[in-house]
Amino acid sequence: MIEAVAAMSSVLSELQALAGSAVAPAADGARPEAVGAGEAATPSFASVLQTALDQLDGNIAQAQNQAHAFAAGDKDIPLSDVMVSLEQANLSLQLAAGVRDKVVAAYTNIMNMPV
Numbered sequence: 001m002i003e004a005v006a007a008m009s010s011v012l013s014e015l016q017a018l019a020g021s022a023v024a025p026a027a028d029g030a031r032p033e034a035v036g037a038g039e040a041a042t043p044s045f046a047s048v049l050q051t052a053l054d055q056l057d058g059n060i061a062q063a064q065n066q067a068h069a070f071a072a073g074d075k076d077i078p079l080s081d082v083m084v085s086l087e088q089a090n091l092s093l094q095l096a097a098g099v100r101d102k103v104v105a106a107y108t109n110i111m112n113m114p115v
Helices: 003-021 045-071 079-111
Strands: none
Touching: 045 079
């Protein structure tokens, strides 16, 4: 699986986990306590998003480095590998742009909701 697709899949699973664990706030304003003290802390949305963007950046940089090495005459890199890495980077970027569009649309919908 392409790394960016795996990263976006992990972001989606994190969002689903957050949506599944969402609870109504208590009437007295107290926050619910953690389920178990021994549980590992779940990563924040910002850290998951940063990881996904770092993987996207790494895919693009790797594809660009392979393309430059091939163009410079490196015989160890076959053209097929260069083309596959460039296409993976392209698909990763398209996926990230699609996710960005969905997040912006969701944000816009939430901001336009009457209170």
